[in-house]
Amino acid sequence: MGGTFDPIHFGHLVTAQEALVQFNLDRVLFMPTGHPALKLDERVTPAEDRYLMTVVATASNPDFDVSRLEVDRQGLTFTVDTLLALRDEYGPSAELFFITGADAVWDIVGWKDAEKVAGLATFIAATRPGYDLQAAKAAHEEAATSFRIEYIEVPALAISSTDLRARVAARRSIRYLAPEAVAAYVEKRGLYREVG
Ligand code: ATP
Numbered sequence: 001m002g003g004t005f006d007p008i009h010f011g012h013l014v015t016a017q018e019a020l021v022q023f024n025l026d027r028v029l030f031m032p033t034g035h036p037a038l039k040l041d042e043r044v045t046p047a048e049d050r051y052l053m054t055v056v057a058t059a060s061n062p063d064f065d066v067s068r069l070e071v072d073r074q075g076l077t078f079t080v081d082t083l084l085a086l087r088d089e090y091g092p093s094a095e096l097f098f099i100t101g102a103d104a105v106w107d108i109v110g111w112k113d114a115e116k117v118a119g120l121a122t123f124i125a126a127t128r129p130g131y132d133l134q135a136a137k138a139a140h141e142e143a144a145t146s147f148r149i150e151y152i153e154v155p156a157l158a159i160s161s162t163d164l165r166a167r168v169a170a171r172r173s174i175r176y177l178a179p180e181a182v183a184a185y186v187e188k189r190g191l192y193r194e195v196g
């Protein structure tokens with residue numbers, strides 16, 4: 001599961017857990033972005049802070065791991081390179097899934113090496129209750145790409161990092177939206193105090 005995780009929240013965590021259970025995955029690897037290629041203009045918290053928040057958020061779950069792969073990579077990060085590195089690490093028999101929000105799936109078609117990405121992983125797209133799955137599937141068929149996309153429904157989809165940052169900047173609580181350890185880390189490091 002790739003993301004900026006700026007900060008990680010219960011929407012991410014419950015999505016990962018649902019994917020794990022519904023697709024009988026061995027584990028979920030959280031992959032915080034390094035220098036995010038698609039978020040160049042935005043102010044993004046240092047990768048090390050986002051990595052550490054992801055670690056503390058997932059620490060109690062034995063099926064969750066966090067990778068430093070993109071955090072440690074210099075320069076721009078492209079998903080195709082990450083998937084190739086994971087393919088190398090886990091071998092050709094490992095089946096890779098890429099967990100993402102349903103809306104984000106449609107950006108991926110425009111990614112660098114989209115067709116290569118499609119061949120490396122099956123996509124698990126998180127949708128919110130009431131999301132028009134039939135329309136999404138029809139659009140996908142019409143686009144006739146080689147992407148394999150599975151959909152899962154996630155009730156917590158309305159939570160976003162953007163909203164959490166705004167809450168912190170307004171001195172409002174992020175309790176019950178992100179793990180306590182993440183809230184404590186944000187407080188300790190003084191993150192998101194200025195409106196971004
Ligand atoms: P931002 O508001 O800064 O864009 P975000 O909350 O969307 O942050 P990201 O780190 O951008 O978080 O998202 C990482 C991945 O998790 C993306 O694939 C995104 O679609 C997905 N995602 C984000 N929020 C949720 C949520 N509440 N439920 C399920 N998936 C989510």
Ligand code: MG
Nearest residue numbers: 004101160161
């Ligand atoms: Mg987002």
